[in-house]
Amino acid sequence: MRVVASILALLVVAWARADDLAARIAAAAPGDTFEVGPGVYTGPVRVERPLRLVGRGRPVIDGRGAHDIVTIAAEHVEIRGFVIRHSGDDLDHESAAVRVLAGHAIVEDNIIEDALFGIDLKAAPDSVIRGNVVGGKALDIARRGDGLRLWRSDRTLVEGNTFRDGRDAILWYSSDVLVRGNVVDRCRYGLHLMYSDRVTLEDNDLTRNSVGVYFMYSNQLTLTNNRLLRNRGPSGYGVGLKESGNYRIEGNLIAGNRVGVYFDGSPFAPGGEALLTGNTIAVNDVGLALLPSVGGNTFTGNSFVDNLEQLAVLGRGNASRNAFALNDRGNFWSDYVGYDQDGDGIGDFEHEPAHLVESLLDREPKAKLLLFSPAEQAIEFVGRALPFTRPDPKFRDPAPLMRPPAVAATKHGRPASLALAAAALAAVGGLIVAGARLGPKESTP
Amino acid sequence: MTSFRNVAALARRELRDALAARWFILYTIAFAVLGLAVSYVSAASAGDAGLSGLGRTTAGLVNIVLLIIPLMALTAGAASVASDRERGMLAYLLALPVARWEVLLAKFVGLGLALVASICLGLGACAAVVAVQGGGASAGAIAWLAGLSVFLAIAMLALGLLVSTAARKASAAVGVCIFLWFSLVFLTDLGLLAGAIAFRLPIERLFAAALGSPLQVFKMWTLLASDATLDVLGPVGVYASETFGGRLHALFAASLAAWVIVPLALAVLTLSRRSAV
Amino acid sequence: MxxxxxxxxxxxxxxxxxxxxxxxxxxxxxxxxxxxxxxxxxxxxxxxxxxxxxxxxxxxxxxxxxxxxxxxxxxxxxxxxxxxxxxxxxxxxxxxxxxxxxxxxxxxxxxxxxxxxxxxxxxxxxxxxxxxxxxxxxxxxxxxxxxxxxxxxxxxxxxxxxxxxxxxxxxxxxxxxxxxxxxxxxxxxxxxxxxxxxxxxxxxxxxxxxxxxxxxRLGHGATLHLRTAPDRATSALDALRRSGFVATLNGVGIIVPVPNGQKGAPFRVLAEARIAVEDFDLVQTAHREAQP
Structure with a gap:
């Protein structure tokens, strides 16, 4: 009976393709699977009973710029396989492509384009947001909406989505959420947690945002095996931690950001874990940036490679209230100058970096103009040669590692084009030399 | 037409002489060896695998270029006219139906080409090492670096030639140029540092001052080319990026071009007003 | 020209x-x-x-x-x-x-x-x-x-x-x-x-x-190469010139073309000026007509 009804419904919809999709959906029976064939349908669409809405051949639901496009107002609604595009751009109304107002929703495999808010969950726990591609509106960052917003939607799974050109992918008061394998690119905050506890973020790519991951007022967080690259907006943190606690940040590649990891009042309260381990924090302008009051973090087994400034204290003071080793295992520092005579993989001297240039730059950021110039090295040299000019060390790693632990880097160098560049340069140089030697007539009288 | 032929003939001569000269070979080897060391070390180090932007390799090479190329170009320019004058060769050349500016331009072109060859061979070797090691800088960054190094080199060459035409002796010219090199590499930067820290110069002044230094311009331009922004240079860089945006390229080009044209024009003027013996 | x-x-x-x-x-x-x-x-x-x-x-x-x-x-x-x-x-x-x-x-x-x-x-x-x-x-x-x-x-x-x-x-x-x-x-x-x-x-x-x-003008016959103490060379030159010789100085000494019959005259001039001649040489000059 149910099967017949489904087929019937399908037929009707296919026949009435340009007809009002919303009316058909409103007429469907609870629990139906509603298949929609290719074509362009006009939103808005409101689903008020449990339904499976399945697009075949990528049907398009066009919001024509009027506020929301698809609203899910009943539990156990699934929507998949659609292109949903052109929401309103009214930030006060928070126009969204997909608005979910009830739990157990599944939003999967949709392409959302030109949306102010992409997918907006409000009190929709136990939902699944998977495999969607969400593109924002070409607006100034202040006028954009969030690619994804979870509001009081606990136990939601966010997996394999791509968000581009939006504001944030943000979790408000949503706990026990798993965010896995997503890409957030060119947004404001890649993944932004507000008052959300027991959240796990793993294997996400957060690139070219203002901030990769920003934890605020959240606890019991796991951030593992993510790649946070080139987040260089006005804040420019790979990871930002504001008054959050009990977190484990492990195995991430944090590179090319303005600041690798930024600590502001985190961990917030004593007790619980605040551990960073096995991360590669490389070629950021600043590796770690801490407000002076920050204490209680533990860093072990991380690689700090060629950050212009490995660690910065933003204000007077030092980072000594944090631990830079655990169980006699510190971190790898590319600027460590000691050696390992006993061959146990741990440097024989503590790592107590005191860079004259760094302390100058901390005091006078304008002087950063001189970075990458021989004068910088000259000053550093003076700092090494004349101990009395040495500034106080900002931190102390009692057991620096001699080799970087397993590197989380993704290898996507371009040796082929580099080889081409090498060949081209050699050819130019060679041509000049050969041209001069085998000049016409003159050399062969 | 005659001028072009004269310049071409003399320039080829200068180029051949330069390529066979000890200073050229030593500088090229020094440049290549230091560059290779930087490339090898940074390509071998972890964490830099395929990260775009200003890789450690490029940053290291920028430093090598800043140290060696100006010294090489300045001394090459310094030695040329003055030592010709000392040997009587300048008088002999100028007794031929050749204009003085032609002789100077030929030296500029010939020595300039020798510098191009040196830079290309050195950086080419570095690029090869990085390519073999599979990581580090991008091909585009290396290409930019090579092009801008050439620009810097010919600016310094023009300055060296100016000193050379004004100097009485080759040794004096080389001495002056080594002092110039030291000033440009260290004293100017330390001056900027003092400006930033001691005198609390506003950022737009600091940037304007940096625009006057060919080495700083080279460095900023390399950063800009590989990063599309200067914000890695702190407030001054952010100011420059925000204020000038895409026009920074033109600004840097104008500054370096001035460092080529003004000394060269002054050198022509000096040579044509001075006696040739 | x-x-x-x-x-x-x-x-x-x-x-x-x-x-x-x-x-x-x-x-x-x-x-x-x-x-x-x-x-x-x-x-x-x-x-x-x-x-x-x-x-x-x-x-x-x-x-x-x-x-x-x-x-x-x-x-x-x-x-x-x-x-x-x-x-x-x-x-x-x-x-x-x-x-x-x-x-x-x-x-x-x-x-x-x-x-x-x-x-x-x-x-x-x-x-x-x-x-x-x-x-x-x-x-x-x-x-x-x-x-x-x-x-x-x-x-x-x-x-x-x-x-x-x-x-x-x-x-x-x-x-x-x-x-x-x-x-x-x-x-x-x-x-x-x-x-x-x-x-x-x-x-x-x-x-x-x-x-x-x-x-x-120089005399038909010869050129006299004279050597004096180095510090006297200039005064020797002046003395000779005052006496009408076309004397010149080269790196080694003084060169004085002398007419035949007066080859000894420069010695007299220098003796009067109390300048000692340390060495001398006499070179016969050829006439232009004698060249091929």
């Missing part, structure tokens, strides 16, 4: 040429005669535009100051010592100079043949002897057959043998219609090459006369 009028040239501290006017007609060979420092070389360099001067120089009617390149196209110049790219092979040097003179193609073999350097094309300049270098310089000067030759003490740094060979080549050049202006303080060279002599002293033109008169 070469007109100098009111030519003056000062170095920082001294006057090298002082208001000198002279006209060198086409086809004549004129020797600039005078001691070191008389201004001979300076005059040649002014004509070549190597020095800044006051007054006017016209070569073939062209103002040398304004149109230096044009003027130099008319001139072949042989310096006292050839300073050129040392690494260059002889053949390459010929090619390069030919190009700079705007010649389409140079017959290298012929150019070198002319100065007795055939088969030396592959040699590098720095491998040549002094004499060969000067012959090469002459070959380079003659490229393009310029109507004017300027020779600046071309034999001064050569040994007797090299001088002999070069003089033979130069001898063949006189009377070929070229205008030749050369600086020399060797009487034999003047006699061999010059039609006229312009006698210079401290940058001033003292006299011009036919070359044959030089011999008369």
């Amino acid at each position: 070469i007109d100098l009028s009111h030519l003056s040239m000062r170095f920082r501290r001294s006057v090298a040429v002082n208001d000198l006017s002279v006209n060198i007609p086409e086809g004549t060979a004129v020797a600039l005669w005078g001691a070191n420092g008389a201004g001979k070389t300076t005059i040649l360099r002014c004509i070549l535009g190597l020095l800044r001067y006051r007054g006017e120089i016209r070569v073939g009617g062209i103002d040398a100051r304004r149109h230096g390149t044009k003027v130099r196209r008319l001139i072949g110049y042989v310096p006292q010592e050839l300073g050129f790219y040392d690494d260059l092979r002889v053949g390459e040097a010929v090619h390069l100079v030919a190009r700079l003179k705007g010649l389409r193609a140079a017959n290298t073999g012929e150019a070198l043949e002319r100065v007795g350097l055939p088969g030396e094309q592959r040699k590098r300049i720095r491998e040549l002897s002094g004499g060969m270098k000067q012959r090469l310089a002459l070959a380079l000067a003659l490229l393009g057959d310029p109507p004017i030759l300027l020779l600046d003490e071309v034999t001064a740094s050569l040994d007797a043998h090299g001088r002999e060979a070069l003089m033979q080549l130069l001898g063949r050049l006189s009377g070929t219609g070229r205008t030749i202006l050369f600086a020399s303080h060797r009487e034999d060279e003047v006699m061999a090459l010059a039609d006229r002599v312009a006698v210079l002293d401290h940058g001033r033109l003292v006299a011009t006369h036919a070359a044959s008169e030089l011999v008369d």
Whole structure:
């Protein structure tokens, strides 16, 4: 009976393709699977009973710029396989492509384009947001909406989505959420947690945002095996931690950001874990940036490679209230100058970096103009040669590692084009030399 | 037409002489060896695998270029006219139906080409090492670096030639140029540092001052080319990026071009007003 | 062909040429005669535009100051010592100079043949002897057959043998219609090459006369080479000049042409001035007519 009804419904919809999709959906029976064939349908669409809405051949639901496009107002609604595009751009109304107002929703495999808010969950726990591609509106960052917003939607799974050109992918008061394998690119905050506890973020790519991951007022967080690259907006943190606690940040590649990891009042309260381990924090302008009051973090087994400034204290003071080793295992520092005579993989001297240039730059950021110039090295040299000019060390790693632990880097160098560049340069140089030697007539009288 | 032929003939001569000269070979080897060391070390180090932007390799090479190329170009320019004058060769050349500016331009072109060859061979070797090691800088960054190094080199060459035409002796010219090199590499930067820290110069002044230094311009331009922004240079860089945006390229080009044209024009003027013996 | 009028040239501290006017007609060979420092070389360099001067120089009617390149196209110049790219092979040097003179193609073999350097094309300049270098310089000067030759003490740094060979080549050049202006303080060279002599002293033109008169003025017979204590050389020179001798100073001593019958006169002059002669040499000078 149910099967017949489904087929019937399908037929009707296919026949009435340009007809009002919303009316058909409103007429469907609870629990139906509603298949929609290719074509362009006009939103808005409101689903008020449990339904499976399945697009075949990528049907398009066009919001024509009027506020929301698809609203899910009943539990156990699934929507998949659609292109949903052109929401309103009214930030006060928070126009969204997909608005979910009830739990157990599944939003999967949709392409959302030109949306102010992409997918907006409000009190929709136990939902699944998977495999969607969400593109924002070409607006100034202040006028954009969030690619994804979870509001009081606990136990939601966010997996394999791509968000581009939006504001944030943000979790408000949503706990026990798993965010896995997503890409957030060119947004404001890649993944932004507000008052959300027991959240796990793993294997996400957060690139070219203002901030990769920003934890605020959240606890019991796991951030593992993510790649946070080139987040260089006005804040420019790979990871930002504001008054959050009990977190484990492990195995991430944090590179090319303005600041690798930024600590502001985190961990917030004593007790619980605040551990960073096995991360590669490389070629950021600043590796770690801490407000002076920050204490209680533990860093072990991380690689700090060629950050212009490995660690910065933003204000007077030092980072000594944090631990830079655990169980006699510190971190790898590319600027460590000691050696390992006993061959146990741990440097024989503590790592107590005191860079004259760094302390100058901390005091006078304008002087950063001189970075990458021989004068910088000259000053550093003076700092090494004349101990009395040495500034106080900002931190102390009692057991620096001699080799970087397993590197989380993704290898996507371009040796082929580099080889081409090498060949081209050699050819130019060679041509000049050969041209001069085998000049016409003159050399062969 | 005659001028072009004269310049071409003399320039080829200068180029051949330069390529066979000890200073050229030593500088090229020094440049290549230091560059290779930087490339090898940074390509071998972890964490830099395929990260775009200003890789450690490029940053290291920028430093090598800043140290060696100006010294090489300045001394090459310094030695040329003055030592010709000392040997009587300048008088002999100028007794031929050749204009003085032609002789100077030929030296500029010939020595300039020798510098191009040196830079290309050195950086080419570095690029090869990085390519073999599979990581580090991008091909585009290396290409930019090579092009801008050439620009810097010919600016310094023009300055060296100016000193050379004004100097009485080759040794004096080389001495002056080594002092110039030291000033440009260290004293100017330390001056900027003092400006930033001691005198609390506003950022737009600091940037304007940096625009006057060919080495700083080279460095900023390399950063800009590989990063599309200067914000890695702190407030001054952010100011420059925000204020000038895409026009920074033109600004840097104008500054370096001035460092080529003004000394060269002054050198022509000096040579044509001075006696040739 | 070469007109100098009111030519003056000062170095920082001294006057090298002082208001000198002279006209060198086409086809004549004129020797600039005078001691070191008389201004001979300076005059040649002014004509070549190597020095800044006051007054006017016209070569073939062209103002040398304004149109230096044009003027130099008319001139072949042989310096006292050839300073050129040392690494260059002889053949390459010929090619390069030919190009700079705007010649389409140079017959290298012929150019070198002319100065007795055939088969030396592959040699590098720095491998040549002094004499060969000067012959090469002459070959380079003659490229393009310029109507004017300027020779600046071309034999001064050569040994007797090299001088002999070069003089033979130069001898063949006189009377070929070229205008030749050369600086020399060797009487034999003047006699061999010059039609006229312009006698210079401290940058001033003292006299011009036919070359044959030089011999008369200097006396027919000989040149006396005198050596005194080094610190007395200048006063010796003054004493001799006061007595009417055309005495000059070279690196070794004083050179005084003496008429026959008065070869001892300089000794008397010096004895009266209480200057001791430490050594002397007497060189018989040949007459121009005696040359082939």
